Amino acid sequence: MNWRRVERGAWSLLLGGFLAFLVGGLLAPNPNSFLPYAIGSLVLTLPVVYWLLGRSWDDDQTNPGQPTLFFVVIMLVGTAAFQATDLLVSRDTTVGTLVGAAAFGFAYLVARGVAYHGGYERLRDALG
Numbered sequence: 001m002n003w004r005r006v007e008r009g010a011w012s013l014l015l016g017g018f019l020a021f022l023v024g025g026l027l028a029p030n031p032n033s034f035l036p037y038a039i040g041s042l043v044l045t046l047p048v049v050y051w052l053l054g055r056s057w058d059d060d061q062t063n064p065g066q067p068t069l070f071f072v073v074i075m076l077v078g079t080a081a082f083q084a085t086d087l088l089v090s091r092d093t094t095v096g097t098l099v100g101a102a103a104f105g106f107a108y109l110v111a112r113g114v115a116y117h118g119g120y121e122r123l124r125d126a127l128g
């Protein structure tokens with residue numbers, strides 16, 4: 001079993017399902033007909049997300065677990081950064097939007113550093 005392929009499939013299903021939920025919600029004419037639109041969107045978004053993840057994850061340089069570590073760290077740091085920015089400025093302003101974009105950029109850089117620039121190896125060594 002190839003763990004990279006399993007991880008890619010799991011994240012494709014998760015991200016493709018999220019996109020199908022959004023697209024189905026946008027396309028459905030009323031809330032009662034949401035499910036057929038979401039399933040139809042999943043049929044379209046799942047192969048696209050699988051293909052995009054395959055292009056962005058190099059099989060020679062990406063170890064199994066690195067993309068998952070990246071997504072977990074970006075969600076945790078992004079949530080903390082957005083909560084911190086909510087204490088400083090209101091999101092209803094231009095400054096709030098810019099600070100929110102900076103918080104996302106910060107979360108992306110931290111997640112990239114942890115997952116792909118030495119943090120993964122240090123974490124694996126520490127855990128055994």
